[in-house]
Amino acid sequence: MASIGLFEAFLSLFPFLIFYYFQNKKHFGYLHIKQTLQSYHWNWPVLGMLPAVPVWLNRIDDLIWVIEKNNLTFLFKGPWFTRMDMLFTVDPANIHHMLSSNFSNYIKGPEFKEIVDVFGDAMFNTEAELWRNLRMSTQVILSRQSFQNFSMSVTTSKIKDVLLPLLSRFSEEGTIVDLQDVFRRFMFNTTVVTTVGSDPQSLSTEMPEYELAKALEDAGEAIVIRHLIPRFVWKFQRWMRLGQEKKLIEAGATFDRVCAKYILAKREEIRSQEIDHHHDHSDEESDDLLTYFIKLDTSKYELLKPSDDKFLRDTILASIVAMRDTTSTALTWFFWLISKNPHVEAKIRQEINTNLPKAESSQERPWSAIDRKEYLNKLVYLHGALYETMRLYPPIPFERSSPIQSDVLPSGHKIEANFTIIIPIYLMGRMKSIWGEDALEFKPERWISETGDLRHEPSSKFFAFNSGPRICPGKHLAMLAMKNVVVEILQNYYIKVVKEHKIEPKPRLVLHMKHGLRVTLTKRCSA
Numbered sequence: 001m002a003s004i005g006l007f008e009a010f011l012s013l014f015p016f017l018i019f020y021y022f023q024n025k026k027h028f029g030y031l032h033i034k035q036t037l038q039s040y041h042w043n044w045p046v047l048g049m050l051p052a053v054p055v056w057l058n059r060i061d062d063l064i065w066v067i068e069k070n071n072l073t074f075l076f077k078g079p080w081f082t083r084m085d086m087l088f089t090v091d092p093a094n095i096h097h098m099l100s101s102n103f104s105n106y107i108k109g110p111e112f113k114e115i116v117d118v119f120g121d122a123m124f125n126t127e128a129e130l131w132r133n134l135r136m137s138t139q140v141i142l143s144r145q146s147f148q149n150f151s152m153s154v155t156t157s158k159i160k161d162v163l164l165p166l167l168s169r170f171s172e173e174g175t176i177v178d179l180q181d182v183f184r185r186f187m188f189n190t191t192v193v194t195t196v197g198s199d200p201q202s203l204s205t206e207m208p209e210y211e212l213a214k215a216l217e218d219a220g221e222a223i224v225i226r227h228l229i230p231r232f233v234w235k236f237q238r239w240m241r242l243g244q245e246k247k248l249i250e251a252g253a254t255f256d257r258v259c260a261k262y263i264l265a266k267r268e269e270i271r272s273q274e275i276d277h278h279h280d281h282s283d284e285e286s287d288d289l290l291t292y293f294i295k296l297d298t299s300k301y302e303l304l305k306p307s308d309d310k311f312l313r314d315t316i317l318a319s320i321v322a323m324r325d326t327t328s329t330a331l332t333w334f335f336w337l338i339s340k341n342p343h344v345e346a347k348i349r350q351e352i353n354t355n356l357p358k359a360e361s362s363q364e365r366p367w368s369a370i371d372r373k374e375y376l377n378k379l380v381y382l383h384g385a386l387y388e389t390m391r392l393y394p395p396i397p398f399e400r401s402s403p404i405q406s407d408v409l410p411s412g413h414k415i416e417a418n419f420t421i422i423i424p425i426y427l428m429g430r431m432k433s434i435w436g437e438d439a440l441e442f443k444p445e446r447w448i449s450e451t452g453d454l455r456h457e458p459s460s461k462f463f464a465f466n467s468g469p470r471i472c473p474g475k476h477l478a479m480l481a482m483k484n485v486v487v488e489i490l491q492n493y494y495i496k497v498v499k500e501h502k503i504e505p506k507p508r509l510v511l512h513m514k515h516g517l518r519v520t521l522t523k524r525c526s527a
Contacts, residue, residue, distance in 0.1 A: 063427065064427055064430050064431065067088065067090060067424075067427060067431070068431060068432065068433055071091070071411060072089060072090045072091040072094075072411070072431065072433065072434075073087065073088065073089040073090075073091050073094065073409070073411045073413055074087070074088045074089075075087055075088075075413075076088055076422075078230075079230060083111070083231065083420075084230060084420075085419070085420070086419075086420045086421065086422050087413060087415065087419065087420070087421045087422070088421075088422045088423075088424055089409070089411065089413075089421060089422075089423060090423065090424060090427055090428035090431055090434065091409075091410070091411050092434065092458065092460040092461045093409075093410040093411065093460075094409045094410055094411050094413075095423060095460040095463065095467060096458070096460035096467070096468075097409060097410050098401050098403075098409075098421065099401070099460070099466070099467045099468035099469075099470060100460065100467060100468035100469075102407065103468050103469055104404075105403050105404050105405055105407060106401045106402065106403055106404070106421075107127045107128075107401070107402055107403075107404060108124075108125055108127065108400065108401065108402065109400070109401070109402030109418065109420065111231070111402075111420065112125060112400055112402070113125050113126075114231075115223060115226045115227065116223055118219050118222075118223075118248055118251060118252045118255065119219075119314065119317050119318065119321065120310065120313065120314035120317070121134075121311070121314045122314050122315075122317060122318035122321070123135060123138060123318050123322075124318060124321070124322070129303055130303045133301040133302070133303045133304050134304065134315075135469070135470075135473070136300075136301065137293070137296060137300075137301050137304060138473050139473045141289065141292045141293075142473050142474055142477065146287065147287065147289075147292070148373075148477065150194065150287065150288070151194050151477050151481075152372055152373060152477075152480060152481075152484075154190050154193050154194050155190050155480075155481050155484050155485075156372055156484060158186065158189060158190050158193075158203075159484060159485060159488050160488075162186070162189070162203055162204075163182075163186055163203070163485070163488070164488060164492060166182075166203065166204065166205065167182075167489070167492070167493060167521055168492075168523065169205065170521055171493060171521040171522060171523045172523070174520065175520075176498055176518050176519070176520055177518070177519055177520070177521065178516040178517060178518055179332060179335055179495070179516075179517040179518075179519050180328070180329075180332040180512065180513050180516045180517045181207065181516060182203065183327075183328035183329075183331045183332055183485075184213075184324070184325065184328040185202045185203040185207065185213075186203050186328065186485070187323065187324045187325070187327050187328040187331075187481075188200065188202055188203075188210070188213050188320075188324050188328075189201065189202055189203055190481070191319070191320050191323040191324040192212075192320065193288070194288055194289060194319075194323075195288060195289045195290060195316055195319040195320055195323075196262040196266060196288055196289070196290045196316060197266065197269075197288040197290065197291065198262060198265070200212070200213075211254055211258065212254065212255075212258045212320075214254075215250070215251035215254035215255060215258075216251070216320070216321070216324075216325075218244075218247040218248065218250070218251045219247075219248055219251040219252075219255075220325075220508055220509045220510065221244060221247070221508065222244035222245060222247055222248035222251070223248075223509055224508050224509055225243075225244045255313065255317055256313065259309075259312070259313040259316050259317065260309065260313070262290065262316060263290070263309050263312050263313065263316075266290050266291060266294060267294065270291065270294060270295070289315070289316075289319050290312065290315070290316060293306055293312060293315050294306050294312065322472070322474065323474060323478070325395065325510040325512075326395035326396065326478070326510060327395075327478050327481055327482060329393075329395040329510050329511055329512055330386065330389055330390050330393075330395050330482060331482055331485055331486070332512075332513060332517050333389050333390075333392070333393035333511075333513070334385065334386060334389040334482070334486065335489075335495055335517065335519075336497060336503060336513075336517055337385075337388075337389055337392070337393075337442050338385070339495060339496065339497045339519075340442070341442055344385060344442070344444055345490070347381055347444075348379075348381060348382050348385060348486070348490060349490055349491075351379055351380070351381045351382060352379065352382070352487055352490060352491060355375060355378040355379060356375050356487065356491075357375070372480075372484065373480060376480055376483040376484060376487070377480075379483055379487070380448065380452065380453065380454050381444060381448065382483055382486060382487075383447070383454055383479065383483070384444040384445070384446075384447030384448050384454060384455075385444035385447075386479065386482055386483070386486075387444075387447050387462070387464070388442055388443060388444045388446065388447060389442075390429075390462075390464035391429040391435070391462060391464065392429050392430070392440075392442060393426070393429075393505070393511055394425040394426055394429060394463065394464045394511060395464065395510055395511055396425060396464075396466075396509070396510060396511070397424070397425055397426040397505075397510075397511045398422055398423060398424050398425055398426065399422070399423040399425060399463070399466065400420060400421065400422050400423070401421045401423070402418055402419060402420055402421060403415050403416075403417055403418070403419065403421075404417060404418075405417050423463065425463045425464070426505070426511065428463060434461060459471055491524070492523065492524055493521045493522060493523060493524060494521070494522040494524060495519050495520075495521055496519060496520050496521075496522070497517065497518070497519050498518040498519060498520065501515070501517075501518045502514075502515050503515070503517070
């Protein structure tokens with residue numbers, strides 16, 4: 001009953017807050033940041049700083065200024081009794097402390113696991129020994145040459161047989177294309193193939209809707225809402241099956257149904273292969289992630305249960321979530337940034353022409369996995385440009401952590417046990433005190449050393465792939481996949497963003513463009 005009373009109180013105040021915000025929106029738009037600093041530190045009775053959130057979301061540059069002036073760490077006070085107080089930090093020393101040197105004391109926390117419960121025991125929301133088992137097994141699989149060759153083979157074949165022909169058709173017809181949608185569908189296809197061995201074929205001229213992709217969209221939106229509103233509010237909505245919570249329930253049912261179909265088909269495929277005495281068991285070139293996990297040696301990973309369909313379901317979802325949207329989002333922002341910086345695009349083209357084998361067309365270049373990896377690894381400037389893209393537009397815009405026991409951060413902030421700490425990665429890449437006075441500029445050169453090699457930056461500073469023991473195990477494969485796509489598109493097409501097309505981030509779990517990336521393509525005379 002107490003929760004219902006608080007919920008009603010929140011609802012009664014909410015219209016006033018909306019009215020107040022829109023009445024003052026113009027006012028906030030014209031005041032100088034130093035004159036409005038107090039506005040960004042609203043700490044209302046009962047509601048805390050929650051009313052300031054719409055203003056902050058509309059004035060990101062000013063929020064960056066505020067965090068800079070607070071020595072890179074800022075305490076957010078949430079509404080009373082909602083457990084929404086949080087510490088925001090972009091201080092690399094704090095990040096290194098939490099995620100590396102004192103890693104065992106910092107976890108995602110039970111609240112985070114509850115917020116993303118639809119994904120079950122995925123590696124990104126598990127802790128302790130279960131996380132270690134998942135992490136070790138995944139690293140072993142991803143480091144296998146056979147799986148790396150399989151992943152590269154899938155990506156290159158999809159580029160050659162699906163992506164390039166589709167872009168060629170769009171170019172010939174003069175069609176305006178949402179490049180973000182193209183990349184998301186492309187990566188969805190390649191990710192599902194490398195994960196379960198089945199091709200959803202969602203990338204075509206018809207652009208069909210695929211139920212798993214739609215469920216992932218709905219789940220992502222609901223999870224963001226859960227981060228932004230008090231727990232009792234979304235709990236009530238879930239109980240009543242209202243709004244985004246209803247969609248999340250339906251998304252979970254879709255995950256269960258689709259993954260069950262994949263798992264059943266894969267088990268039958270493996271049994272069939274075992275019966276077929278002509279099958280060469282030493283040939284693992286086409287083994288997808290699900291096959292590896294079903295055949296997993298459980299003596300090495302005591303907490304993993306490949307015989308349990310729930311474990312396999314969670315593993316499938318974790319893989320798709322990790323690979324699909326992050327890579328496609330980075331590619332989308334990359335092509336927009338080089339369209340604004342033609343000198344960068346020219347340098348990338350020059351590097352490609354210098355290092356890749358000459359051919360009359362892309363169809364005549366070597367497409368074998370081993371050859372492709374060798375060529376792509378030579379593209380240092382392109383690597384730096386992709387890193388620079390993810391510095392400014394990190395695919396995952398924020399991370400959260402929580403201490404098991406109370407602690408004192410290097411910044412001097414004392415943190416009680418179970419307190420929520422947010423790392424706003426998007427803001428971190430724009431901090432002048434971290435990246436220098438040119439922090440807001442797109443400069444791939446910052447990643448190139450005097451000797452022409454890739455310059456190393458600590459992961460506590462460049463956080464696009466996480467940091468410490470939780471650093472992304474698929475980082476190398478993701479970079480190869482992005483380079484592969486970029487090389488073929490730049491070798492075959494000129495891309496022009498539609499005039500006056502509005503570009504702005506969409507605040508979600510993954511940093512999509514709110515309105516997509518609408519472009520036209522023109523075929524290059526030679527590749």
